[in-house]
Amino acid sequence: MTRTAGARAPAASACATNTPFQSIALLLQGGGALGAYQAGVYEALAEHGIEPTWIAGISIGAINSAIIAGNPAGERVAKLREFWESVTTGSAIWGGWLPHTPLAVSLRAAVNQLSAGEVLARGVPGFFSPRLLPPPLQPSGTPGATSWYDTGTLRNTLKHLVDFDRINRREMRLSIGAVNVRTGNFAYFDNASDRIGPEHVMASGALPPGFPAVEIDGEHYWDGGMVSNTPLDWVLSAPSELDTLVFQVDLWSAEGALPGDLMSVAVRMKEIQYSSRTRAATDEFRAKQRLRAAFHVLQRQLPESLRDTPEAKTLAEIADPARYNIVQLIYRSPTYEGQSKDYEFSRRTMEEHWRSGYDNALTTLAHPEVMTLPDDPGGVATYDFLHPSRARAASAKSEKEAT
Numbered sequence: 001m002t003r004t005a006g007a008r009a010p011a012a013s014a015c016a017t018n019t020p021f022q023s024i025a026l027l028l029q030g031g032g033a034l035g036a037y038q039a040g041v042y043e044a045l046a047e048h049g050i051e052p053t054w055i056a057g058i059s060i061g062a063i064n065s066a067i068i069a070g071n072p073a074g075e076r077v078a079k080l081r082e083f084w085e086s087v088t089t090g091s092a093i094w095g096g097w098l099p100h101t102p103l104a105v106s107l108r109a110a111v112n113q114l115s116a117g118e119v120l121a122r123g124v125p126g127f128f129s130p131r132l133l134p135p136p137l138q139p140s141g142t143p144g145a146t147s148w149y150d151t152g153t154l155r156n157t158l159k160h161l162v163d164f165d166r167i168n169r170r171e172m173r174l175s176i177g178a179v180n181v182r183t184g185n186f187a188y189f190d191n192a193s194d195r196i197g198p199e200h201v202m203a204s205g206a207l208p209p210g211f212p213a214v215e216i217d218g219e220h221y222w223d224g225g226m227v228s229n230t231p232l233d234w235v236l237s238a239p240s241e242l243d244t245l246v247f248q249v250d251l252w253s254a255e256g257a258l259p260g261d262l263m264s265v266a267v268r269m270k271e272i273q274y275s276s277r278t279r280a281a282t283d284e285f286r287a288k289q290r291l292r293a294a295f296h297v298l299q300r301q302l303p304e305s306l307r308d309t310p311e312a313k314t315l316a317e318i319a320d321p322a323r324y325n326i327v328q329l330i331y332r333s334p335t336y337e338g339q340s341k342d343y344e345f346s347r348r349t350m351e352e353h354w355r356s357g358y359d360n361a362l363t364t365l366a367h368p369e370v371m372t373l374p375d376d377p378g379g380v381a382t383y384d385f386l387h388p389s390r391a392r393a394a395s396a397k398s399e400k401e402a403t
Helices: 032-047 060-069 073-086 105-122 152-161 164-168 198-204 232-236 262-275 278-301 310-318 347-365 388-402
Strands: 023-028 054-058 173-180 186-190 214-216 219-223 244-250 324-330 380-383
Touching: 023 032, 023 060, 023 232, 032 060, 032 073, 032 244, 032 347, 054 060, 054 232, 060 073, 060 152, 060 164, 060 173, 060 198, 073 152, 073 347, 152 198, 173 198, 173 232, 186 198, 198 214, 198 219, 232 244, 232 278, 244 278, 278 310, 278 324, 278 380, 324 347
Parallel strands: 023 054, 023 244, 054 173, 244 324, 324 380
Antiparallel strands: 173 186, 173 219, 214 219
């Protein structure tokens, strides 16, 4: 299978209303049950007429990406809603006394932990189920011997919700990240070069030892989040020559409070591990794009006698005057969610994640900078309008204006 970063996405002729950008990318990080946040973000984008030309995801982000790319624009939110309602339940733990009762943080934390425990014991409908025999009792070398859960029902769910023929018509570019179990190398399945099926989506979310590796063309793949949990590098790795608006939707915040106990240590470990250094990746891309833009200018200024030299041709290959807005939407979880937040699939929590993503996207889209091109050719602007420091500054400004 060919892995070709930088093959151009379809032109963004009608991807958004009143946008100066030629391409719109939606990048969805992995994070299990937290992925409903991404569905909420997409719903808000769709309401504003913003449709991606390129969508890339890892793990749960790959599932959301496939649902979006594999349905017509008018049906995407409904299909996302169908998926998230099918994999969440009104847990019996809630009973009839908790759903709409204000809960203390400590009580909510306990309820979420119990709900996550239900998932470990029973699985998630339409997603995964516990094996009848535990791995130590299974024949060596089989999926049952290397994983605790069977993900066969996920294949049926994907076939029901996703039109893979639509994906393979390449109306929207789709990239899905996974890791090769044998080589340890990161790999992308991309409809620019590959024919995508349910197995590619399942491979991206095959997190061991919970889920079995997925075999594709004689190789076995695990969850891409084991190597890198964000598709940012893949989408931005090669010159595109298209002014691009990037919505980077992360489910894990790299920043967080200093842990005060072992439970919060476990939370911070996950957040740091799965945030995948997205800020560093963005900073590295900004520096790289500055060089690409400089090469573009330099190439045009070269005398004719130098333009055919090997060095000039090398510069021409990476020259790129495109401008980028990278808009970050990062889910910042409340403390009561705890270290099991990525496998706590209760209906109430799912609705909270969805609403949070929707509200955060609306807040972000209210800023005109989102749809404003950077001034300089090759310029890269990054925005996180939800960062606590920005929120505090806005609050202080409002208080000052009110006095």
